[in-house]
Amino acid sequence: MKKLINSRFLFAVPALAFLFIFVLLPVFSVFVLSFFSWDLISPPKFTGWGNFLRLLEDKWFWNSIWVSIKLLMMTVPMCFFVPLALAVCLYKETTFSKILRAFFYWPYMMPAVAGTTMFKWLLSYDLGLLNHIIKSAGFSPVPWLLKPTPALFAISLLRTWGMTGLLMMMFITGLQSVPEEFHEAARVDGANRWQTFWYVTFPLLKNTNLLVLTTAIAHVFRDFAGVYVLTGGGPGYSTMVTPLYIYNTAFTQWRIGYAYAMSVVFLLISFAIAVVTLRVRER
Amino acid sequence: MKYFKWISLFLIVAVAVSAVAAKIKLVVWCGGGTEREGLEAAIAEYKKQNPNVEFELVDVPYAQYEQKVRLGIMSGDLPDLVTITYPYAPGYMQYMIDLRPYIQKYLGITPDQYLKAMYDVAAVRIVDTKGEVRYVPLHFTMQCLWVNADYFKKAKIPFPPFGGRSEPWTWEEFIDVLKKVKEANNLPYAMSMQRTAERLFNYLGIRGVKILDENLEFMLDKDPRARQVLEEFISLFKENLMVPAEWIAAQDPNMAFTGGLTAVLWAGSWSTLDLLKAEKNFVPAYLPKDAEWLSCEGGRFFGAFKTGKQDREEAAAEFALWVGWKGLGYDIYLKKTYHMSAYKEHEVDYDKEVMKQVQAVCGRLAEVTPNWVVTVRNSTVYSRLQTPIVNQISAVIAGQMSLDEAIKNIRKEYEKLVAELGVKK
Amino acid sequence: MARCIKLIFLIVMLLLYMLPVYYSIASSFKSLKEIYSYPPTVFPQNPSLQGYIEALRKQDMLTYLRNTLFVAVVATIITVMISVMGGYGLAKGTFIGKIALNRLVVMTLFITAQVIMVPLFVIIRRLGLINNLWGLILPAVYTPTGMFTAIQYMKDIPDEFLESAKVDGASEWVIFWKIVFPLSKPLIAALSIFSFTWRWNDFVLPLLVVNRRSLYTLQLALAVIQGEFGGTPWNTILAFSTLTIIPTLVIFLLFQRFFMRGITAGGLKY
DSSP: OTTTBOGGGGGGHHHHHHHIIIIIHHHHHHHHHTTEEOOSSSOOEEOTTHHHHHHHHOHHHHHHHHHHHHHHHHHHHHHHHHHHHHHHHHOSOOHHHHHHHHHHHHHHHSOHHHHHHHHHHHTOTTTOHHHHHHHHTTSOOOOTTTSHHHHHHHHHHHHHHHHHHHHHHHHHHHHHTSOHHHHHHHHHTTOOHHHIIIIIIHHHTHHHHHHHHHHHHHHHHHOOHHHHHHTTTOSTTTTOOHHHHHHHHHHTSOOHHHHHHHHHHHHHHHHHHHHHHHHHHHO | OHHHHHHHHHHHHHHHHHHHHTOEEEEEEEOOHHHHHHHHHHHHHHHHHOTTEEEEEEEOOGGGHHHHHHHHHHHTOOOSEEEEETTTHHHHGGGBOOOHHHHHHHHSSOHHHHHHTBOHHHHHHHBOTTSOBOOEEEEEEEEEEEEEHHHHHHHTOOOTTTSSOOSOOOHHHHHHHHHHHHHHTTOSOSEEEOOOHHHHHHHHHHTTOOSBOTTOOBOTTTSTTHHHHHHHHHHHHHTTSBOHHHHHSOOOHHHHHHTTSOSEEEEEGGGHHHHHHTTSOEEEEOOOOSSOOOOOEEEEEEEEBOOSOHHHHHHHHHHHHHHTSTTTHHHHHHHHHTOBOSBTTOOOOOSOTHHHHHHHHHHHHHHHOOTHHHHHHHSHHHHHHHHHHHHHHHHHHTTSSOHHHHHHHHHHHHHHHHHHHTOOO | OHHHHHHHHHHHHHHHHHHHHHHHHHHHTSOHHHHTOSSOOSSOSSOOOHHHHHHHHTTOHHHHHHHHHHHHHHHHHHHHHHHHHHHHHHHHOOBTTHHHHHHHHHHGGGOOTTTTHHHHHHHHHHTTOTTSTHHHHHHHHOOHHHHHHHHHHHHTSOHHHHHHHHHTTOOHHHHIIIIIHHHTHHHHHHHHHHHHHHHHHOOHHHHHHOOSGGGOOHHHHHHHHHHOTTOOOHHHHHHHHHHHHHHHHHHHHHTHHHHHHOOTTTOSOO
């Protein structure tokens, strides 16, 4: 009997209790309650597949998935190459590097709402500094939050700004683990810095690269606070990402059962991304 | 005579106990900010006259109001008194006590006289379908225009009623005015307007188009003029007469107006306090008059919940009537919050001159507004339709969809709501 | 040459990255008249504290500060406790399903509040924790990342330490307190700092749980005052925003090493 459970396990019980109540239970209930229709005040009504059928016809839900995909396509490349470039410049352990790294890391530390507020102010069409600078340089001002594509781009910029810190550090960790000998060998062979990087270092960073990619994708897909504060769904529905659409359905229209059905889809997609990420990390 | 001692002791104890017991505590939910300050000032005065009533003020933010009351009703955790903004007022009438018996008792007039003393549009709001008076007006608002008098002076354009012109503009004249004042002052835009369905309702109403008619039928796809009038509204943004950011990105209209990027603000009597802070020459003005002349009223009302406890209900009713009646607590509240009065010919001793102008402009607009403006907007259908309307029109202005598509979408939402709410036609 | 390019690149990026921060802080010191002036000024012409006074007085910032502080501190204490204990139990305990449970912890790394917003709300409501600061604490004390990190850390503690104590006749509880806990100081430090920051920055959970203004946290209040009917002037909003980032900035500057190095073994925020 002793071998089955030793009392050390008991230490984990509180944590597991919280895990169960606040993580597992919600996930299970998502699957169950999606078959009901509920508005929180009256008791839930069983509707079978009704919610899911409605989901198939809901143009705005699929629009939100498409928006999320568009956002990913815009943001992930930026989220990859900008931190990479910074990491390449800053991976040596000099004081200068360390100080600069802190500046780039800081936006990641900032509360999402405060950081987004700052962006919102900066991007104001008439009174924002960014358009002022652009106008002074002779170009016409960008309708940042007023047109669909600039709005999406604005969110991309915001996300990149916010995630650079984390991703840059991942790259730095990766770069630092590449032994100097590889660089030496390539240099001796006559390659310049550019070639050395792309043909030697970069391939060696495969694991880090994948880690950065999957982390970026996961974060962008889940983003809620940024979009909520910056555009609230954007001009029309053009930046209405899935979590935001679910939130509106549940808490402004009070269609709880239907929101559960949407959450099922969202959960499954997040799960798929997570599984891929885990496979990558395990390597 | 020995009993004398005991009797007197008993009487003293009884009086003491009843004095303590007579202390009633009323819980009041209010909306924070200036509204709270106004209520606090009124309460302070009321307590001087009624020392045995205690108050507890609780803040409920506007945005979460409905949720909180819903939860309160479910859990039975209701206050004695509550301020309610006009969109939610009809829905909660059933939970409020009927104030009519108390009007005669505490104000010395009949309920009929009470209702006649205020603007019709206010009276309509506080009475339910059976004629029972469920609320008192706490503060009352009307939409109106605000103009930047300096810009108008520079452009040499008179404005009604305080700028050298007594009659309101027609819509055509108004558009011309906007273009001229924008050009004369070299502004990027002409007019600011907040992105709400209420503003749109008012605009459409003035131009003779109803979103919902008196039978709560959806009219935007049935009325032959609706599409044209909406197109004209949308083109205002394309011509930069209105500010795209305000209706696409929900930018605060005060930003452009107080910043001097626009010359006109389509807002209302509630803007006074904020506009005063900008220290500019802002003056209230009449809304334009086209097929109709009307303005949308709004405001907050004050009601007492049915808690089942007779003495508390009565105390709550007494206070509500006191704070909502001209000459009593109402003046104290209005002076603190810079809101206009809901009563006709009610001169409040504000300390700011502009309030007189506000009362004059908005009072006139209140008088000319027909009752259907209130009754239609009182309906649950309309209040639930507001968000879809705004979202769809905003999308059209952003170039995201065509107007026809938007109207179709709003129609779909309307049908859904009607089915859900079981609206009688 | 390459050095030059690198330097220019870094400086340009630095300016771009700090631009939003600079402009917000600078604007927060503008007066109401100046903040809406057109064209916008880069540097406040007549610096004024109007925004800050409004934020502190009118907007009730101190109440929000108190709430946020309470939630952050209490949640951190509980998080550290259950994570350290939990990591120990899951890493060093023996029981059936040990591998499965550990797998489970890893699988749930991706389940953050945004993913389960609606059911989380319903469950919190069931527990009666809506509009209750504990509703912001309890659902947040279990953090997948924190747990994962703790498990990884505990795995690195050599079993011999524990066995030798066992041989000496110590009970499990004593082993934990006398040996494991002291050894976990770096873990505790890292968890505390991360947990405090995460709770301070939290937005989604307060948005779901709290709708009574007196219980708002700082970030929630900041979001709400922007969308409000009547509008809050931008100098107040930015003053509010600036004030809310100060504590996390201070923590960041003091404990940079923890954040930047991340915690070992992929314990970076998922």
